[in-house]
Amino acid sequence: MAFPERFSNLPDYAFPRLRKLLDTHAPGGEPIAMTIGEPRHPMPDFVGPTLAAHLDGFSVYPPNDGTPELLSAIAGWISRRYGAELSPDRIMALNGTREGLFNACIALCPETKRGKPPVVLMPNPFYQVYAVAALAVGAEPVYVPATAATGFLPDYAGLPAEILDRVTLAYLCSPANPQGAVASAEYWATLLALAEKHDFTVLADECYSEIWRTAPPPGALEVAKATGSDPERVFTFHSLSKRSNLPGMRSGFVAGGAGGMVRIRQLRAFAGAPLPLPIQRVSEIAWADEAHVTANRALYQDKFREADAIFSGLQGFSCPEGGFFLWLPVEDGEAAALKAWQETGVRVLPGAYLSRDVAGDNPGKGYIRVALVAPKEEMQRGLIRLRDCLYGRG
Ligand SMILES: Cc1ncc(COP(=O)(O)O)c(C=O)c1O
Structure with a gap:
């Protein structure tokens, strides 16, 4: 076989x-x-009662993209956290960010770039789904050291132009798992400029964004807005797993440019697993609550x-x-x-x-x-x- x-x-x-x-x-x-x-702090009080109040939602197929209420709660959170106003068609609910990080690569990575095999960049060390996603689409994963010498973030700009010109997607995790480094606004701006110059898309894994030491980490969407970057250059992934201690609930979202989101939504309409409706209801409350x-x-x-x-x-x-x-x-x-x-x-x-x-x-x-x-x-x-x-x- x-x-x-x-x-x-x-x-x-x-x-x-x-x-x-x-x-x-x-x-x-x-x-x-x-x-x-796996977070072991208590989960929020509203989870049980909200689930119980919406149990009948398990009897229907859930909407693929997310309910309007959930998308609006997420848009509200993005606006408060990053000052970026996104319409609901630029957001999609995910069964946790892991599947989204995988599926977005399938939806967004072209088969070739300038007639050559595509490259997907990722930091080294990294969250392992990035590499499997690259391999799944037949791209070459390029592992870029994120060490003490580079401030524990990858120096993508230091790669040879021959590689950069083949890049279709670049994963970046901030705060970084495992090193805990946070990409500054300047780091994001440089990366977005590099993406523009070499025509690739950034997949920003920001699922640890709410767990910080002294100041909220700047977000990819926030920097994209401040620098006036093309919205299609960046897709960000967030999760309730770490923010709200709900890793078993499997709830996150992807947000990005409207064009790329059409591709992600289309792929997930065929092959994705939508978030059960009662879970969407809990998620809606979770994104609206900061306490x-x-x-x-x-x-x-x-x-x-x-x-x-x-x-x-x-x-x-x-x-x-x-x-x-x-x-x-x-x-x-x-x-x-x-x-x-x-x-x-x-x-x-x-x-x-x-x-x-x-x-x-x-x-x-x-x-x-x-x-x-x-x-x-x-x-x-x-x-x-x-x-x-x-x-x-x-
Ligand atoms: C860097 C990173 N990205 C994504 C995920 C996936 O999180 P989830 O699928 O629970 O949202 C994790 C989980 O540990 C992670 O560490």
Whole structure:
């Protein structure tokens, strides 16, 4: 039986790979999971009652694009957060951003660019769906290092013109998973100008946008508006998973230029899974409410302060500007993850499981990713054990 060749070199997904690494060894203490980016703060109070009030919505097929009420709630949020006014035809509800990040690539990536195979840019390390999406459309994924030397964001402008001229799409994650770097307004403006110059589209993964340390990260839509960029150059992806602690509800949206949105909507009308109606009702309320988001952010900000105190003085450590991961420098991420598990019971993810080898170099190899999602006391215990185990007592 033949299978597609284009997926044959994919590594195992990070979490089965981690289980293979750790699960044949006993934990050295009470297990503490700091691997997956699954929020564990409470979900908002209105979820249960709203779902209950709209249960009958499960008996009908939901509207593909999102109900008018949901699209209007999202447009209101975009306007308040980014000062950009988008008509509903420029927004579509998603079953979480992951499927949107995948489907948008299928909908927007042409088969060739200037007669050559297309290139899709992504940071390295990165959220893994970007690479699979590029491979699915037969594009060449180009993994661009996002390291301490580049401020943990990819330097797309530094690529050779020969590559840039083949680029159809560029993914950018801000705040970045895993490093927590935030793209400044200047960074976005430079990227949008590069997209204009080389005729490509930016897919902005901003699902951590509401979890920040000192100031709200500037958004792609906000910068596109301020710089007067062509609206077709940028599509942004947002989610309730992190903002509202609802990862299991699977609710997000994509917003961008009207022309590209027609393509995304068309593809999802045929092949997408629309968001169940009761979930659309809950989402509508979630996008309209900021109080729960502010309270959630305060919990993370408290955790950032705690992490700062625990790791202060550690060379190469900087607490994230946004998101909820620590990206801790170690000699070898796999060895460090195994040591932490065997000696302390803390589970963390080797950085290399989120990045690719390029020319023999893997920018994630010397890191572990630590999720700050557990309740504060548990997180504190985990971080102190990690510090003592991997870096010697503080
Ligand atoms: C960078 C990044 N993008 C997208 C997603 C997908 O989020 P969701 O599909 O839950 O909206 C995640 C989830 O962990 C993520 O870390």
